[in-house]
Amino acid sequence: MEVDPGAGLHYLDSASTTFPKPPEVLQAMVDFATAAGVTPGRATYDLGLVAQSMVDRCRKAVCQLFHGPRPEQVAFGHNATDALNLVILGRLWRGGHVVTTRLEHNSVLRPIAHAVDDHGARATLVPFDGRGYVDPDAIRKAIEKDTRLVVVSHASNVLGTVQPVAEIGAVCRAAGVPLCLDAAQSAGVVPIDMQAMGVDIVAFTGHKGLLGPTGTGGLCIGAGVELALTRAGGTGVRSADRRHPEEYPLRLEYGTPNTIGLAGLARGLALIEQEGGVAAIHAREMALAEELWRALTETDGVTPYCAETLTDRTPVFAFNFDGLDPAEAGARLDVDFDVACRTGLHCAPLVHESLGTAPAGSLRLGVGPLTTRADVVAGAAAIRALAAEARRR
Ligand SMILES: Cc1ncc(COP(=O)(O)O)c(C=O)c1O
Known part of the structure; x- marks a missing residue:
């Protein structure tokens, strides 16, 4: 899955979205749209079944990736933000x-703010330590x-720091409270095993580590987790019913799905397997990221945040140039x-408030599945050159 984005650009903003998309993903969308781009599930003609079987395949692949209980517990939506809204408002x-x-x-903070303001909910925000990690015991308390x-x-x-989820999961299990993982930055980047980690809900986006297009994402929900219905609409089944169906995945799916996007996501998930799986991709990305990390941590006039080591993290780095x-x-x-x-606050204002970098925020570099050695070498050279120039000012 090698692609040259052209124009000599070194794209190191993979934490925003994977770019370029693998050609296989783009082709899968064109192929699906051309051959079977009809509405799944609702149709009585054969093509509708073809479309449905593609959606089912994608559900199964997501379920396998996260070690979910069964494919029917995977519900597709627009992105992680959409998924997190369903979870946060569905619980509160x-x-x-x-x-x-x-x-x-903000895809967590803002729905919580709305739940507090409009639904009478209360929220406790646990801080992170100087290395960028949350203490599971603070969650317990x-x-x-x-x-x-x-x-x-x-x-x-x-910060790119990967939280100690298994420990947090154990705390939540002991307290009988469901744990939802915002996996926007980790799905397809670091392994996720819901069952082993004690995670009840994974909210994922399709367009980052899962290699799919924008407009895809969703939830993988553990058995027995209750989410109130906060939206309702057409499902193509039991149309005479006054209310939205209660069973998963229909419970959390409304209106015509993004089938063309899901065809791309299904191909992205298959590519992850083809490339050796998530752990292998993570190892490759961290090896590439080392070039950037060295430049950020060894250059005078550059301040990286919470990047002491390359362990327990994704290849995402926040930093500033002095002055x-x-x-x-x-x-x-x-x-x-x-x-x-x-650059800026990266939709995470409290991180910058805690780091003391608000309101201007920081720069952020991210390595992704299609990043090349040339990209990280160029990025490291640019950091050194700009820091040298800033020092001479
Ligand atoms: C940690 C985190 N959560 C949630 C989101 C929201 O993802 P999306 O924009 O795909 O809804 C992002 C996107 O950058 C993110 O980084």
């Missing part, structure tokens, strides 16, 4: 307490009698060095 629709962390993305949900971002989209505004530095990396990175 009638109020109650939620435990989360200061590492979270934050759980109250009416805690309805613990939601934790598996891998921080700013340079991150937005200006990001523009310089793009214009002068053809290096694409992300």
